[in-house]
Structures are given as structure tokens and as C-alpha cells.
Amino acid sequence: MLRDWQSVRAEVLRRIHARDWKPGEMIPNEADLAAEFGCARSTVNRALRDIAQSGLLDRRRKAGTRVASNPAARATLTIPVMREEIEGTGRKYGYQLLSRSTEIPPVAESAAMQLPPDGTLLHIRALHLADDRPFALENRWIDPGVVPGVADAHFERISANEWLLQNAAYTHGEIAFSATVAGPADAPLLGCAAGAPLFVTERLTWDTTRAVTRVRILFAPGYQMRTGL
Amino acid sequence: MLRDWQSVRAEVLRRIHARDWKPGEMIPNEADLAAEFGCARSTVNRALRDIAQSGLLDRRRKAGTRVASNPAARATLTIPVMREEIEGTGRKYGYQLLSRSTEIPPVAESAAMQLPPDGTLLHIRALHLADDRPFALENRWIDPGVVPGVADAHFERISANEWLLQNAAYTHGEIAFSATVAGPADAPLLGCAAGAPLFVTERLTWDTTRAVTRVRILFAPGYQMRTGL
DNA sequence: GAGTGGTCTAGACCACGGG
DNA sequence: CCGTGGTCTAGACCACTCG
Numbered sequence: 001m002l003r004d005w006q007s008v009r010a011e012v013l014r015r016i017h018a019r020d021w022k023p024g025e026m027i028p029n030e031a032d033l034a035a036e037f038g039c040a041r042s043t044v045n046r047a048l049r050d051i052a053q054s055g056l057l058d059r060r061r062k063a064g065t066r067v068a069s070n071p072a073a074r075a076t077l078t079i080p081v082m083r084e085e086i087e088g089t090g091r092k093y094g095y096q097l098l099s100r101s102t103e104i105p106p107v108a109e110s111a112a113m114q115l116p117p118d119g120t121l122l123h124i125r126a127l128h129l130a131d132d133r134p135f136a137l138e139n140r141w142i143d144p145g146v147v148p149g150v151a152d153a154h155f156e157r158i159s160a161n162e163w164l165l166q167n168a169a170y171t172h173g174e175i176a177f178s179a180t181v182a183g184p185a186d187a188p189l190l191g192c193a194a195g196a197p198l199f200v201t202e203r204l205t206w207d208t209t210r211a212v213t214r215v216r217i218l219f220a221p222g223y224q225m226r227t228g229l
Numbered sequence: 230m231l232r233d234w235q236s237v238r239a240e241v242l243r244r245i246h247a248r249d250w251k252p253g254e255m256i257p258n259e260a261d262l263a264a265e266f267g268c269a270r271s272t273v274n275r276a277l278r279d280i281a282q283s284g285l286l287d288r289r290r291k292a293g294t295r296v297a298s299n300p301a302a303r304a305t306l307t308i309p310v311m312r313e314e315i316e317g318t319g320r321k322y323g324y325q326l327l328s329r330s331t332e333i334p335p336v337a338e339s340a341a342m343q344l345p346p347d348g349t350l351l352h353i354r355a356l357h358l359a360d361d362r363p364f365a366l367e368n369r370w371i372d373p374g375v376v377p378g379v380a381d382a383h384f385e386r387i388s389a390n391e392w393l394l395q396n397a398a399y400t401h402g403e404i405a406f407s408a409t410v411a412g413p414a415d416a417p418l419l420g421c422a423a424g425a426p427l428f429v430t431e432r433l434t435w436d437t438t439r440a441v442t443r444v445r446i447l448f449a450p451g452y453q454m455r456t457g458l
Numbered sequence: 459g460a461g462t463g464g465t466c467t468a469g470a471c472c473a474c475g476g477g
Numbered sequence: 478c479c480g481t482g483g484t485c486t487a488g489a490c491c492a493c494t495c496g
Contacts (some may be wrong), residue, residue: 061493069388072309080301179408179426197408229402290474
């Protein structure tokens with residue numbers, strides 16, 4: 001008698017794990033499982049939906065539920081505000097504004113943000129520090145037309161990262177991770193040698209149909225982004 | 230009259246977005262919202278649970294539901310089998326086994342896998358190709374004691390990646406992303422210059438309490454991992 | 459057409475944890 | 478203590494899609 005959906009999930013996972021139900025194979029439908037487990041169908045539904053979300057099950061109306069044959073691993077990355085990322089590991093957070101100006105961005109930026117190539121954006125460069133040592137170098141473009149009030153924010157004490165979270169809304173975004181080398185301009189800021197390998201994140205956030213901000217962050221050497229699987 | 234949980238979710242998101250409910254603020258309880266929306270409480274529950282999972286709401290029994298003040302962005306990464314990642318972008322997948330042997334691993338590996346430092350593991354090195362060009366270099370250690378049958382797998386035609394998915398079970402794992410530079414040994418295999426920046430993933434998977442495999446993958450220069458936000 | 463998952467409902471009980 | 482979210486139930490209708 002399995003009483004709650006987490007028990008059902010555990011039992012289903014056990015059967016998949018034990019190869020009772022093999023990859024690619026169909027599993028019984030919800031009604032049958034509910035009867036077997038002695039619970040309501042909605043409880044089984046909740047459990048199976050949860051497993052399907054993790055990628056281990058493939059569910060389709062009428063076609064039924066089958067065990068995924070090549071389950072792609074799914075990992076949920078939590079990307080906190082940089083202050084919290086640093087303080088969360090017990091280190092002291094520091095912040096330093098490098099520059100703030102209104103400029104015409106490189107075409108790569110305006111294109112990505114779907115803006116005319118001759119418009120101006122707010123350009124912020126800042127350094128985040130952990131225990132007074134360089135941690136990450138932020139290079140950000142903000143569309144002031146989409147973020148009211150940003151013209152009055154000077155970003156000297158509070159990072160654009162946090163200010164935007166409090167003051168700007170966004171509906172969705174994209175993020176990319178890659179690797180690059182420290183250039184001669186960036187290396188001294190990050191306290192590393194030119195040519196050192198750097199982990200990079202690039203984010204682009206949207207408010208419905210308009211790009212809010214685009215940011216590229218270079219992390220000091222040794223940075224790792226980790227998560228469970 | 231909001232009839233389904235997705236409409237409820239949309240309306241709640243709209244109110245958060247419109248700052249009707251500000252960051253850190255409490256929102257009405259489920260029963261009240263259900264009454265207002267003209268639907269059952271469970272429908273509201275489903276919607277709010279979904280939003281909470283994305284990090285925008287913070288829910289606690291008795292304390293109620295409040296809008297997150299510093300919502301950490303959450304992104305779900307889908308990490309497919311390498312073959313599917315390459316074929317999914319319309320390129321031809323290629324695979325080449327570089328070496329396969331039984332060795333005593335470096336202590337870093339045995340320690341991470343929580344194994345005695347004098348035990349042996351199966352060591353696989355392989356190259357994944359996209360359109361006949363180097364795509365990623367895989368360096369993997371497998372515990373044959375945890376994966377029955379792995380001693381008979383030669384991995385000449387099928388990658389360890391795929392073989393393990395079909396033949397080995399795992400319950401959980403960890404994954405880390407970072408950056409490194411191409412060493413003199415790896416550079417020619419990846420078709421790049423020594424010193425080129427490489428994106429790296431390191432994965433460690435477990436079957437309950439025993440480490441199954443540890444793999445480090447170096448991606449050829451230019452690789453990006455992207456996802457929605 | 460018919461079987462399957464997706465969802466809604468109304469009511470109920472319970473666990474947690476703030477006050 | 479007691480309000481709030483977490484969950485279960487039984488039944489119902491519906492949408493999708495396979496055959």
C-alpha cells in the first residue's frame with residue numbers, strides 16, 4: 001500500500017533502476033498502477049509527472065508512458081546574485097564599479113538585443129571581489145528605454161545585478177557558458193596572467209519582446225560551476 | 230474566471246511582474262485566491278507550486294506565500310548523449326576510441342570516487358567528432374566492480390557514454406563546468422593550438438553509495454553550452 | 459474511434475511552524 | 478494554538494493522438 005506520491009515515485013524509480021521496466025519499454029497505465037498501489041490515480045499521476053519532468057519517463061496521451069531509452073541528464077542550475085554566491089561560501093563580498101557610460105554598443109550587442117545599430121545603451125563595467133580578491137569581471141549593456149529609472153542609478157555601491165533584480169522586470173532569458181582566455185586588458189583586473197583560461201557566462205534577458213540587458217561575466221581562474229544531477 | 234492552473238499561473242506572474250505584489254511581499258493565501266479566481270484551491274495550489282519551483286515565490290506553511298526578494302535565476306540544463314547533441318544540430322557524428330586499459334588511477338580520481346588508492350579502474354580515452362572534426366575529448370574512469378559486464382565491452386564502436394546509459398544504472402550524480410587550456414598532448418587531438426581555452430565538464434555518477442564512473446570532457450574551442458532561463 | 463494522460467472539483471485530513 | 482500549505486480521494490470531463 002503506497003500512500004503518498006513520493007512513495008509511488010520511489011517505487012517506480014526502483015523498478016526502472018532494477019530493469020523491471022527496461023529502457024524503451026511501456027509501463028502500465030495510471031489506472032492499473034493506482035489499483036496495484038492501492039491509491040488514487042491522481043497520486044500516480046503526480047508521481048509519474050514528476051519523473052517525466054526529470055527525463056526518465058516519456059509520456060504521451062494515448063501512446064502511454066514508456067521508460068526513456070536515452071535519458072538525457074537534466075541538471076537544474078541555480079544562479080544566485082553574485083553577492084549571495086560569494087557570501088554563501090563564507091567569503092566577504094566586495095564590489096567595485098569600473099566604468100559607467102552611455103555608448104553606441106558594438107553591433108554584436110545591438111544585434112543580439114534586436115536594436116538598431118545606432119542607438120545608445122548604458123554600459124557598465126564592474127568587478128566583484130571575494131575576500132578582497134578579484135572574483136568576476138562584469139561587462140553589461142542596459143537599454144534605458146526598457147528600464148525606467150536606470151538613468152539615475154549610479155551603480156557605485158550596488159551592482160547592476162542586484163539593482164536590476166529589484167527594479168526591473170523580465171519575463172525570460174537565455175544564458176550561455178563557454179571558455180575564453182584572459183586578454184591583456186582583463187588579466188590585471190582579474191589578477192591573473194594574460195592567456196589564463198576563464199569561465200564565461202553570457203546572459204540576455206527579455207521583457208516580453210524587448211531586450212532588457214545583456215551581460216558577459218568573466219570569472220577569475222579556478223572558478224567552477226557545480227550542480228547535482 | 231480562470232479555469233485552468235496555467236491561467237492562474239499567468240495571472241499571478243502578471244501581478245508579480247506588474248509589481249502589484251512587490252518583492253518580499255506576502256500574497257493572499259490559496260483559499261482567497263481560489264475564491265477570487267473562481268476555481269478550486271488545488272488549481273491555485275498547482276499554479277503557485279509551479280511558480281515556487283522556478284524560484285519566484287517562497288512558500289512556507291503557516292508563514293504563507295511571498296514574492297522572492299532576490300530571485301536566483303534557475304536554468305534547467307539538458308545534457309544529451311554526445312551523439313544526439315551533434316546529430317541534433319544536423320552534423321555527422323563520429324567516434325574514435327583512443328585507449329582502453331586497466332590502471333591505478335591518480336589519487337584525485339580514486340579520492341573523488343571514494344575508492345582505495347591502490348585499486349584499479351577501467352580507463353577510457355575517446356574522441357567525439359562532428360562532421361569529421363574534433364568535437365570533444367573524453368577521459369573516463371569506470372569501476373568494473375559496480376558495472377557488471379563492462380570488462381567485456383571494448384568501446385570501439387559505441388562510446389562509453391552510450392554503453393553506460395544502456396547497461397549501467399545510476400541514482401544520482403554531480404556535474405561541474407569550468408575552463409582550462411589545451412595542453413600539449415590534448416591540443417593536437419582537438420585540432421587546436423596548445424594554450425587554447427577549452428570548456429570542460431566533469432561528471433561523477435553514483436549508484437546509491439558507490440561511484441560508477443567519473444568523466445572529464447574537454448570541448449574543442451568555440452563550444453558553448455546554452456539554455457533558456 | 460477509443461484509450462491514455464491532463465486536468466478540475468469539492469471535500470477532507472494532516473504536518474509544519476509562526477505567534 | 479491554529480492558520481497555511483501539502484496532499485489524498487473519487488469522480489468527472491476533456492484533449493490529444495495512435496491505430
